Amino acid sequence: MNFDKICVLGLGYIGLPTASMFAARGVKVVGVDINLRVVETLRKGELHIHEPGLRNLVEDALRSGNLTVSSQPEEADVFLIAVPTPFHEDEFAEYEGRKYKLADMSAVISATEAILPHLRKGNLVVLESTSPPRATLDLVRPILERSNLKAGTDFLLCYSPERVLPGQILRELIENARVVGGVTPESAKAARDLYSIFVKGEIIETDATTAEMVKLMENTTRDINIAIANEFSRLAEKFGVDVWEAIRLANLHPRINILSPGPGVGGHCISVDPWFLVETAPELTSLIYHARKVNDEQPRFVVEKVKQAFNASSEAERRGDAGSREILKGKTVAALGLAYKPDVDDLRESPAVEVVHLLQNEGVQVKAWEPFKPEASLKGVKMSPSLEEAVKDADAILLLVKHAQFIEIRPGDLASKTSARIAVDCVNAWKAEEWQKAGFQFHRLGDNKSPNL
Numbered sequence: 001m002n003f004d005k006i007c008v009l010g011l012g013y014i015g016l017p018t019a020s021m022f023a024a025r026g027v028k029v030v031g032v033d034i035n036l037r038v039v040e041t042l043r044k045g046e047l048h049i050h051e052p053g054l055r056n057l058v059e060d061a062l063r064s065g066n067l068t069v070s071s072q073p074e075e076a077d078v079f080l081i082a083v084p085t086p087f088h089e090d091e092f093a094e095y096e097g098r099k100y101k102l103a104d105m106s107a108v109i110s111a112t113e114a115i116l117p118h119l120r121k122g123n124l125v126v127l128e129s130t131s132p133p134r135a136t137l138d139l140v141r142p143i144l145e146r147s148n149l150k151a152g153t154d155f156l157l158c159y160s161p162e163r164v165l166p167g168q169i170l171r172e173l174i175e176n177a178r179v180v181g182g183v184t185p186e187s188a189k190a191a192r193d194l195y196s197i198f199v200k201g202e203i204i205e206t207d208a209t210t211a212e213m214v215k216l217m218e219n220t221t222r223d224i225n226i227a228i229a230n231e232f233s234r235l236a237e238k239f240g241v242d243v244w245e246a247i248r249l250a251n252l253h254p255r256i257n258i259l260s261p262g263p264g265v266g267g268h269c270i271s272v273d274p275w276f277l278v279e280t281a282p283e284l285t286s287l288i289y290h291a292r293k294v295n296d297e298q299p300r301f302v303v304e305k306v307k308q309a310f311n312a313s314s315e316a317e318r319r320g321d322a323g324s325r326e327i328l329k330g331k332t333v334a335a336l337g338l339a340y341k342p343d344v345d346d347l348r349e350s351p352a353v354e355v356v357h358l359l360q361n362e363g364v365q366v367k368a369w370e371p372f373k374p375e376a377s378l379k380g381v382k383m384s385p386s387l388e389e390a391v392k393d394a395d396a397i398l399l400l401v402k403h404a405q406f407i408e409i410r411p412g413d414l415a416s417k418t419s420a421r422i423a424v425d426c427v428n429a430w431k432a433e434e435w436q437k438a439g440f441q442f443h444r445l446g447d448n449k450s451p452n453l
Contacts, residue, residue: 001122001156001190003027003197007076009111011038011069013049013268013346014128014162015082016058017169021198023061030076031069034110042069050345050372053170075118078194081140082128082162083107084268086348087275095282098289101275103132105139112143119147124156124190130215130269131159132276136208141183152184158191159208161215166267166344177202181211219273220288225259226270227291230298233261233446237305243446244428261446263400263426264298264351266340271295271349299354302426302445303362306333306398309422309443329363334394334420336387337401338370338378345372352400356381367394371405388417396422397440402429411438 004027008019011033019031033039041048045062047055061067073079085108087101094100108129115125125144127136136159141151151157159181164172178199182188188205195203206214229247236243247258265271274292278285310327340350347353347370356366360380367382369390376383384390387409391397397420399406407429415438423435426445435442 001077001124001193003077003194005030005074005076006078006080006194007032007073007115007118008080008082009033009073009114010081010083010107010129011042012082012084013051013166013169014164015080016042016049017051017054017173018080018082018128018162019067020054020057020061021170021173023064023066024057025197026066027197029061029067030074031067032071032073032114033069034071036071039069039071051169052167057170073114073118075120076123078124078126079115079119080126080128081108081111081115083111085129085131085272086268087272093279093282098282098286100278100282100289102279103276105131105135108135108139109143112140115144116147119144119149119155121149121154122156124158124187124194126158126160126191126194128160128162130161130219130273130276131212132280133212133216134209134280135159135212136181137183152182152187156187156190157183157208158187159211160191160195161211163215163218166341166346174198175201177204179204179206179211179214181206181208183208216273216277219270220277220291222259223265223270223274223295224287224291226261226265227294229259229261230264230301231294232258234301236446237448240448242444242449244444245449260428262298262351263302263355263445265295266348266350266352267346268348271340271351295351299351299358302351302355302398302400303328303358305426305443305445306359306396306424307362309396309424309441312443313422313441326363328359330365331363331395332365332367332393333359334384334390334397334418335359335366335368336390336397336399336406337403338368338376339372339401339403342402343372343404345370347373347376347378353378353381355398355400367391370401371403391418391420394418394420396420396424399423399425399427399429402427411435411440415439 006029008015009032011031019029023029086104088104092099180188180191192203233243274288278289338352367384367390369384423440424443432442
């Protein structure tokens with residue numbers, strides 16, 4: 001089939017790079033987003049998201065005229081849906097006493113319905129949004145067939161998950177293997193031909209539900225593996241062990257690869273996708289459910305570590321007292337990093353943000369510094385314009401994200417800019433001896449072995 005014009009619905013971290021990739025190969029692309037601020041920002045030649053290399057790609061695509069942006073879909077040969085699929089914040093289901101989150105598919109429904117007036121015979125529709133199993137068949141297909149056109153016969157329908165890493169999106173869109181799952185073999189073949197316009201990695205054809213499962217299985221496996229690392233960090237604290245040392249030694253075994261613990265799991269994929277499996281089959285997903293609970297509760301473990309750090313420096317602990325439950329009340333903590341992973345500006349489902357809110361609930365004044373998104377607006381969170389402003393007058397410094405620039409912080413230099421003498425490292429970025437030499441009491445998540453002097 002011909003791919004003269006593509007309509008991409010959703011201009012976020014996946015839709016915009018994908019639209020720009022097609023445009024860079026000479027295809028006419030209309031990018032659609034219902035957020036008028038996003039549309040106006042792009043029309044001005046500016047970007048609303050941060051991703052290395054994306055600015056130049058988008059600018060070139062817009063300048064060439066191959067990429068235009070709009071708030072409404074248009075007739076096209078291909079419709080590609082790349083809208084968010086979060087979970088409901090205030091809606092849950094329950095199975096045998098286990099409460100679980102539910103997918104919010106409203107954006108997918110709205111995008112699919114927006115295609116209806118423009119759907120024609122011979123079109124290809126591709127869903128890229130991460131979705132629960134059978135969403136393509138049981139949700140998207142019935143909506144599109146309201147047009148009186150039949151999927152797989154009159155138009156082609158496919159699911160193809162994005163499988164890229166923020167910070168590496170442009171390279172991985174091209175180089176990674178891509179799975180295309182059609183409601184019919186002809187649909188899969190058409191999607192294969194579409195993505196071969198810019199994809200150099202292997203393109204594998206399958207059915208739609210298998211393609212949906214592939215993405216969910218990948219991220220669920222990561223979530224479970226991180227959960228065991230986070231649980232190891234709690235056990236290490238209990239047994240007086242440095243979990244980072246223990247993981248390094250365990251990983252010397254040729255068949256072991258334990259991941260790193262941290263303040264939790266965030267982002268729009270790993271912290272969300274497992275719930276889609278739990279929702280669709282709660283009776284079969286006990287392991288997945290409990291891994292999710294471990295990772296969702298990890299921010300509370302961080303708060304306990306901060307309490308432990310303040311208790312360690314208090315007169316109460318020196319007297320042998322366990323310390324007041326209100327040890328954090330009135331304290332000021334400089335929180336370094338709010339993104340869900342290093343060196344990106346994406347704060348979606350970030351455990352660092354959850355840590356900040358939990359600290360606020362304990363009466364802490366939090367001064368946050370997120371260098372990749374200093375303009376972020378979070379309810380009740382005081383955003384600092386610089387590292388210096390964040391640490392000034394702080395009682396403790398809390399490292400939540402392993403940004404490269406945070407790794408490079410020199411404690412000796414920082415000591416002159418802050419009254420804080422407590423440092424808590426949640427991501428194993430700093431060397432204890434350097435911070436202790438600079439006069440800080442140093443604490444590391446999952447390490448109850450190192451002396452805190």
